[in-house]
Amino acid sequence: MASAKKPATTTKKAASKRTSKSAAKTTKSTAKKSVAKSTRTTRSRKPATPEVVSFKLAPETARFLDLSFTRQTVYWIILLTFVSILAVWVLKLHLAVVEIYDTIEMNNTLYSTLSLPVDNAASAS
Numbered sequence: 708m709a710s711a712k713k714p715a716t717t718t719k720k721a722a723s724k725r726t727s728k729s730a731a732k733t734t735k736s737t738a739k740k741s742v743a744k745s746t747r748t749t750r751s752r753k754p755a756t757p758e759v760v761s762f763k764l765a766p767e768t769a770r771f772l773d774l775s776f777t778r779q780t781v782y783w784i785i786l787l788t789f790v791s792i793l794a795v796w797v798l799k800l801h802l803a804v805v806e807i808y809d810t811i812e813m814n815n816t817l818y819s820t821l822s823l824p825v826d827n828a829a830s831a832s
Contacts, residue, residue: 769775
């Protein structure tokens with residue numbers, strides 16, 4: 708039984724050593740902790756809106772009907788020429804198709820007006 712007491716005493720010493728080390732650790736960690744800083748939040752103020760002033764007409768810089776050559780004028784001229792060329796091409800195709808239909812119709816009327824003599828002897832047999 709004496710042997711049983713020995714381990715108990717050594718464990719108490721070890722336990723006391725452990726607690727003193729853990730106590731030292733806790734005191735060190737509390738010393739390292741920093742105090743939370745209080746931060747102020749500053750709100751930015753909106754700039755004051757100027758007072759509403761009655762609307763005034765702006766001075767007229769250019770008259771509406773004045774002609775001036777600008778970059779948009781060039782764009783419109785290019786677009787106009789493209790559309791015109793496309794329209795002429797479509798009309799040319801349309802006239803070609805109409806001419807083909809006219810020749811077909813003329814050939815049909817030509818062959819329908821010609822009557823071939825029917826051979827009665829060939830049709831009787």
